[in-house]
Amino acid sequence: MKRARVIPVLLLKGKGLYKTVKFRDERYVGDPINAVKIFNEKQCDELIFLDINASKYNTPINFRFIKDITSECFMPLAYGGGIDELDQIEKLLKIGIEKVVLNTVLFKNPLFLEKAAKQFGNSTIVASIDIRMNLFKQYQIYSHSNCEVKDISLSTFIKHAEEGGAGELMINSVDRDGMRSGYDLQLADKISRGLTIPTIFCGGCRDLSDIRNLLTTTETSAAAAGSIFVFKGPHKGVLISYPSPEEIEEIYN
Amino acid sequence: MISVIDYGIGNLGSIVNMLKKIGVGSKLISTPEEVGEAEKIILPGVGSFDNAVGLLSKLDLVAAIKDKANLGTPLLGICLGMQLLGTESEEGKLAGLNLIPGKIKRFPSLPGLKIPHMGWNSVKSEDQVLFKNMGDNRFYFVHTYYYAPESYDHSAGITSYGIAFTSYIKKDNIFGVQFHPEKSHNFGMQVLLNFSRVS
Numbered sequence: 001m002k003r004a005r006v007i008p009v010l011l012l013k014g015k016g017l018y019k020t021v022k023f024r025d026e027r028y029v030g031d032p033i034n035a036v037k038i039f040n041e042k043q044c045d046e047l048i049f050l051d052i053n054a055s056k057y058n059t060p061i062n063f064r065f066i067k068d069i070t071s072e073c074f075m076p077l078a079y080g081g082g083i084d085e086l087d088q089i090e091k092l093l094k095i096g097i098e099k100v101v102l103n104t105v106l107f108k109n110p111l112f113l114e115k116a117a118k119q120f121g122n123s124t125i126v127a128s129i130d131i132r133m134n135l136f137k138q139y140q141i142y143s144h145s146n147c148e149v150k151d152i153s154l155s156t157f158i159k160h161a162e163e164g165g166a167g168e169l170m171i172n173s174v175d176r177d178g179m180r181s182g183y184d185l186q187l188a189d190k191i192s193r194g195l196t197i198p199t200i201f202c203g204g205c206r207d208l209s210d211i212r213n214l215l216t217t218t219e220t221s222a223a224a225a226g227s228i229f230v231f232k233g234p235h236k237g238v239l240i241s242y243p244s245p246e247e248i249e250e251i252y253n
Numbered sequence: 254m255i256s257v258i259d260y261g262i263g264n265l266g267s268i269v270n271m272l273k274k275i276g277v278g279s280k281l282i283s284t285p286e287e288v289g290e291a292e293k294i295i296l297p298g299v300g301s302f303d304n305a306v307g308l309l310s311k312l313d314l315v316a317a318i319k320d321k322a323n324l325g326t327p328l329l330g331i332c333l334g335m336q337l338l339g340t341e342s343e344e345g346k347l348a349g350l351n352l353i354p355g356k357i358k359r360f361p362s363l364p365g366l367k368i369p370h371m372g373w374n375s376v377k378s379e380d381q382v383l384f385k386n387m388g389d390n391r392f393y394f395v396h397t398y399y400y401a402p403e404s405y406d407h408s409a410g411i412t413s414y415g416i417a418f419t420s421y422i423k424k425d426n427i428f429g430v431q432f433h434p435e436k437s438h439n440f441g442m443q444v445l446l447n448f449s450r451v452s
Binding site (some may be wrong): 040046068076122167168196197203219222 | 262263264265266267270271274299300304333336362367368369370371372373374393395396397413414433435436437438439441442
């Protein structure tokens with residue numbers, strides 16, 4: 001029986017794990033390798049690691065560190081952050097990364113997506129888009145690495161990503177990031193229905209029933225979240241957690 | 254000792270890591286001579302069919318792998334590696350290894366069916382070789398094309414995704430799995446452990 005995925009998204013800065021609110025106010029939450037060991041023990045579906053500063057500050061990808069992470073992992077790992085050259089992707093795949101997440105490069109070099117998909121296979125490439133709402137309640141594409149809103153139609157952009165060969169599309173809701181206010185189901189529904197490729201939605205996850213709503217009322221293929229997997233309680237104490245197989249079963253019943 | 258073919262593509266790091274975790278020795282190989290000496294072979298693969306066939310040909314590995322398999326050496330193809338065991342693919346123009354005759358086809362366009370098939374799914378199998386000691390299972394799949402064997406005698410496991418397709422093929426000493434055991438936690442470990450015990 002096929003079931004949709006529940007994916008923790010972990011933000012890397014240097015060698016530390018961080019969590020943000022609305023893509024700001026970075027808070028240190030611990031050692032990534034430790035977190036990976038715990039998620040691995042809990043037989044987590046998949047993990048996404050995003051280096052939040054790589055594109056912004058042009059820092060090189062720390063392959064050795066990523067290899068330490070992958071050696072602890074027996075589930076799929078996706079990595080994103082500063083990828084803009086084909087040989088970086090080749091290196092990442094060789095050290096055990098399953099998929100690469102492309103974001104900034106989609107604007108900086110629009111032809112890169114197609115080249116990467118052709119060389120490494122569509123299913124290796126995830127196109128990631130950050131979305132923000134403006135004062136007029138319209139959805140806009142936002143590039144966090146240079147803090148600017150892009151004047152591109154959202155539906156055109158996601159179609160281009162699919163046609164360009166992305167095997168999967170990841171949407172990050174900037175406004176709901178870290179807020180635990182609930183997924184933007186309307187946005188998730190609109191985007192997932194318009195595409196044939198699987199979609200991953202991230203931003204605002206409140207709890208497991210929120211995940212259930214996302215996965216059962218929209219065509220989203222994977223529910224991604226940060227806060228619910230790294231914090232516990234109203235005071236946001238750091239605790240790495242993941243739903244048990246029974247809790248995940250509950251989502252579909 | 255399991256020899257994992259390194260021909261430029263595939264999740265080698267993860268395969269070697271998982272084999273290490275279950276206490277099975279492995280090494281990476283890439284020449285016809287090394288294929289000739291191998292006790293057991295894993296053929297990984299990710300990406301496009303023609304690209305993979307091209308890379309294997311460039312390294313002169315096609316005949317070496319076929320000869321070794323025909324001599325009875327256990328061979329396990331993973332994901333694209335499984336598809337390479339077939340005759341031909343709708344994805345490409347080049348010929349596969351044809352070790353287990355079959356055609357590789359694209360998933361049909363069905364309403365709501367997202368392609369590629371990406372995520373966790375189960376395999377229904379009565380097999381007692383790679384699936385020995387396997388109860389309820391789930392494995393990680395990521396593929397756009399699936400294997401349609403010429404003979405259902407070679408279909409050892411079925412998975413449902415829009416359609417029912419063969420996710421595990423077997424012919425004597427030759428095995429192929431569409432899923433990624435190296436990304437499937439303890440379920441994958443059981444498959445690799447069972448493969449290491451094939452004689």
